[in-house]
Amino acid sequence: MRLLILLASTTMLAACGGAGPQSAGSAAPSGSGGTNGSGGTHTFVNxxxxxxxxAVGASHSYKYSVEDSGDILRDTGGNPVLDGAGDTIPTQRSLRQTGQGNQLYQxxxxxxRNTNLTIAYNPRDAIFDVSFSNALAGTSAASRFQDPLHRTDFGGQVEPQIGTPNLGSGPWNIAGINYLESGTAANVTFSQPVVSAPTEFVFDLIDRSKVGSYNSTTFFYQTPGTDTQFVTFAGYLRNQASVSYAGTTALTTQTNTLERGAFAYGELTVNDKVPTSGTGSFTGTMLASMVFNDQPDVNGNFDTYFQWIAGQATTNVNFGTNTFALALDGTVxxxxxxxxxxxxSVLEGARFQANGAGDINLVMAGGFFGQFNEAWFTNPLGGRLDLNISGSSIDGAFYGPKGQEIGGSYRIVGGTPDERIDILGTFVGKGN
Structure with a gap:
């Protein structure tokens, strides 16, 4: 059960999940050690x-506003009931009667080589400093997670904020996922009762004479050593909202700025240690954030929603010909x-699949790069949705002393007019 208490004063939205991560990894396996260039022993796992x-990865943001006309509270005689400030009081929220306006998607x-996504970890104090700032994506989150209460998990009365994927449960069931969260809220509360988990990102003002705000960032990652030793995947979400109320018209406006991202990070392989002959197959996890709206030209619906996708990535590499092929298979x-x-249109539980290929160029790209040639969804009850791909990218690198593992990012942009389709994500894998 989720329990949120948002006070009129600024309140930290941090949660303690009990057995949270005490370090970036777990016990180091034998033979996985190395040096970090400063003369000291350092391993990615421990x-x-x-x-x-x-980090190599992808991120996107979506800013828009919605207006709630609300029904005015009236007494038994049909007269408007006024609050302490002399304003009418709206009752049950009716945001469903309106759509998303003032949209800006990036x-x-x-x-x-061209990334400013960074993850810094200090094992002495278990502090994470994470920067997701990317002007091209419209993202600006930069967070420090240092309070032990920033660690959270699913289960119990306090859980990660709404919109956080529960990767540790089905259909995904990915092991070793850790969640860190911090944020603030002022003069707002979820419009749904707090006795059950909110299903929508909608707020009510506590004091209608004041503007309300919400700003919370969640960072999650797989513990190094769970599936891979030299690279891991991570993701983040930032939910922001500004809520105001025009008393004379009983109009409430909520302006949202939402950020999502997924990326891989770890110990990069030195170029001359990457194999130059033979083949390799790498399997691991894929994670993606998606916006999908194919309805504007069909029924005039411009409302766009974020959805997470997670599953398996398989990368086949031919070191002799400097080529690779990537296959993604996930659940929405x-x-x-x-x-x-x-x-x-893409329902919860839909299957996502995509295939792409490209070249290895350690000198020019520092790894490998390519594009997708096909991608599609299969909804739970049947029905295949093929993507018209306008643009796509695959960018990755080798990790470990001898290129034993890989990690990278990808993007698929829809090309059909009057649709908003964009899938951005990351993948990791270890050699079989």
Whole structure:
């Protein structure tokens, strides 16, 4: 059960999940050690010194507003009931009667060498400093997670904020996922009762004479050593809302700025240690954030929602010919609703598949790069949705002393007019 208490004063939205991560990893396997260039021993799985990692990944943002006309509270005689400030009082929220307006969507996928996504970890104090800032994607989150209460998990009365994917449960069941969260809220509360988990990102003002706000960032990652030893995947979400109320018209406006991202980070392989002959197959996890709205030209619905996708990535590499092929196979999560229409074409539980290929160029790209040639969804009850791909990218690198593992980012942009389709994500894998 989720329990949120948002006070009129600024309140930290941090949660303690009990057995949270005490370090970036777990016990180091034998033979996985190395040096970090400063003369000290350092391993990715069991870090001993502070280190900053550059991440390859993708992120996007969506800013828009919704207006709630609300029904005015009236007494038994049909007269409006006024609050202490002399304003009418709206009753049950009716955001479903309106749509998303003033929309601004942006997205970007970084390359191995052209990235400003960073994850810094200090094992002495268990502090994470994470920067997701990317002007091309419209993202600006930069967070420090240092309070032990920033660690959270699913289950119990306090859970990660709405919109966070529960990767540790089915259909995904990915092991070793850790969640860190911090944020603030002022003069707002979820419009749904707090005795059950909110299903929509909709707020009510506590004091209608004041503007309300919400701003919370969640960072999640797989513990290094769970599936891979030298690279891991991570994701983040930032939900922001500003809520205001025009008393004379009983009009409430909520302006949302939502950010999502997924990326890989770890110990990069030195170029001359990457194999130059033979083949390799790498399997691991894929994670993606998606916006999908193919309805504007069909029924005039412009409401767009974020959805998470997670599953398996398989990368086949031919080191002799410097080529690779990538296959993604994931399951789609529920949409992140906000009280508007709720209409969406890709249903929770849909299967996502995509195939792409490209080249290895360590000198020019620092790894490998390519594009997708096909991608599609299969909804739970049948029905295949093929993507018209306008643009796509795959960017990755090798990790470990001898290129034993890989990690990278990808993006698929829809090309059909009057649709908003964008899938951005990351993948990791270890050699079989």
């Amino acid at each position: 870090p001993t010194e502070p280190k900053t990692y550059k 997205g970007d996928a970084t390359t191995v 999560g529920a949409p992140f609703l906000d009280g508007t229409s709720g209409q969406h």
